[in-house]
Amino acid sequence: MNEIEYTKSGLMKAIIWTKYGSPEVLELKDVEKPTPKDNEVLIKIHASTVTMGDCEMRNLRFSRALKFLMRLAVGIRRPRKRFSILGQELAGEIEAVGKDIKVFKKGDQVFASTGFHLGGYAEYVCLPEESKEVSLALKPTNISYEEAAVVPVGGLEALYFLRKANIQKGQTVLISGASGSIGTIGIQLAKYYGAEVTGVGNPKSLEIMKSIGADKVIDYTKENFTEKGETYDVIFDVVGKTSYSSCIDSLNKNGTYLIANPKISLINREKRALKKSDKKVISGNKEFVDRNEDLLFLKELIEAGKIKSVIDKRYPLELVVEAHKYVEQGQKVGNIVITID
Secondary structure, three states: OOOHHHOOOOEEEEOOOOOOOOOOHEEEEEEEEEOOOOOEEEEEEEEEOHHHHHHHHHHOOHHHHHHHHHHHHHHOOOOHHHHHOOOOOOOOEEEOOOOOOOOOOOOOEEEEOOOHOOOOEEEEEEEEEEOOOOEEEEEEOOOOHEEEEEEHHHHHHHHHHHHOOOOOOOOEEEEEEOOHHHHHHHHHHHHHHOOOEEEEEEHHHHHHHHHHOOOOEEEEEOOOOHHHHOOEEEEEOOOOOOOOHHHHHHHEEEEEEOOOOOHHHHHHHHHHHHHHOOEEEOOOOOOOOOHHHHHHHHHHOOOOOOOOOEEEEEHHHHHHHHHHHHOOOOOOEEEEEOOOO
């Protein structure tokens, strides 16, 4: 079947996820091409990504309490059909629009965070123009689809937390987990706000972190930043693996500790800390972060040259399993792109 016949048949290729488990549960299949509803756009996807969040959802690698909540939301024994295509961010071109669409038109180049709508591991996806789950905006004009696809998830997360810290020019910010999707944009946002930035990452990431603005870098395999005796105005813990008390002790007076992926016990500890300390703790129990206006703000920063994408590796759609295996090693620098032709 040639490409024209394939498209007319109403089929598309997608990576289907029908059970929890190892990367091998992901399968490339032909499925029905979606049709946009009145409030939706149909996007031909050119690039998506594999994030640690995709891997955690796939294998339910969460605490017992969070695992139970995820099963309730996604599916008790297996993922429900509406969640059968993973992928939380993408970039592509709008191929068709529903009759109620106001902002976008056919041919627009866009990028998006899909949230629990998922759907990035496919040739096409339908997304609503306005939704609490989805953030959708015109793609920055000065970067490729691949470079745009890696921005929404990490960028929106980093922007949310660093705004909460109200960073002032000249303050010191340390980002633990600075070599990943959130951290690489976090470094650049903190520099945009005028901070002196220290990035903590894996050995492969040190030069990359410097190249995107980090004033100092620390190899976490060789040094524990909490044992160096230095203190900071803001500590942004992206991965949530550093000792809570050590981070608090490494803050200056009135400092802020940001935790993107806290354990449930830390959320309760956060509430207690706010009552008896001059230091603020802000954790991941946040209001919804994916807003279109925030994505547009990131677009403006990219077009102004304030933020650039960091891509580690690229995989074609049919090699998503290999991409998941690589991400689970925990040594990626920046982002992993899935290219979709």
